[in-house]
Amino acid sequence: MNEVTIYTDGACSGNPGKGGWGAILIYAKEEKYMSGSKQLTTNNQMELTATIEALKAILKPSNIALYTDSQYVKNGITSWIFNWKKNGWKTANKKPVANKDLWIELEKYVDFHSVNWFWVKGHSGDHYNEIADKLAVKAMNERS
Numbered sequence: 001m002n003e004v005t006i007y008t009d010g011a012c013s014g015n016p017g018k019g020g021w022g023a024i025l026i027y028a029k030e031e032k033y034m035s036g037s038k039q040l041t042t043n044n045q046m047e048l049t050a051t052i053e054a055l056k057a058i059l060k061p062s063n064i065a066l067y068t069d070s071q072y073v074k075n076g077i078t079s080w081i082f083n084w085k086k087n088g089w090k091t092a093n094k095k096p097v098a099n100k101d102l103w104i105e106l107e108k109y110v111d112f113h114s115v116n117w118f119w120v121k122g123h124s125g126d127h128y129n130e131i132a133d134k135l136a137v138k139a140m141n142e143r144s
Contacts, residue, residue, distance in 0.1 A: 001114070002027060002062040006054045009069060009122070009132035010046025011140045019043065020142075021050035022135025024128050025057060032057070033131070035139040046136065047073050048102040055109035064115045069122030069129055077106055078117050 005026040012019040019041035025032040034053060047070040058064070068074055084090065084097045091097055120126045122133065
């Protein structure tokens with residue numbers, strides 16, 4: 001199986017507000033930079049979108065090391081989602097899970113690949129996390 005490393009980040013101006021996402025895919029010493037934006041969104045939606053778009057871009061099942069500075073994304077997909085599904089997409093407080101559509105889409109790609117999740121502290125000098133952040137902010141700022 002292919003070995004791919006991914007770094008993702010999301011950004012939002014206002015929450016909700018205009019947002020952007022960025023991702024870097026690293027495969028066999030090649031680097032692919034991706035980004036996008038949305039007019040009205042949240043930071044969490046952009047974090048999820050960055051992860052989804054990065055995984056979607058890898059067409060063959062692969063072993064993926066995925067680095068995110070979002071505890072929300074990492075904990076949501078590796079832990080919380082199991083109880084959400086068991087409880088009919090309700091939180092422990094019996095409220096509807098936010099961003100359910102994005103979680104369902106993310107799970108589809110996580111099931112397609114073999115993903116190992118890693119959390120990195122944002123804005124702490126991690127080279128690729130900083131690049132992902134710059135891509136997300138640039139995409140957000142280019143949004144009119």
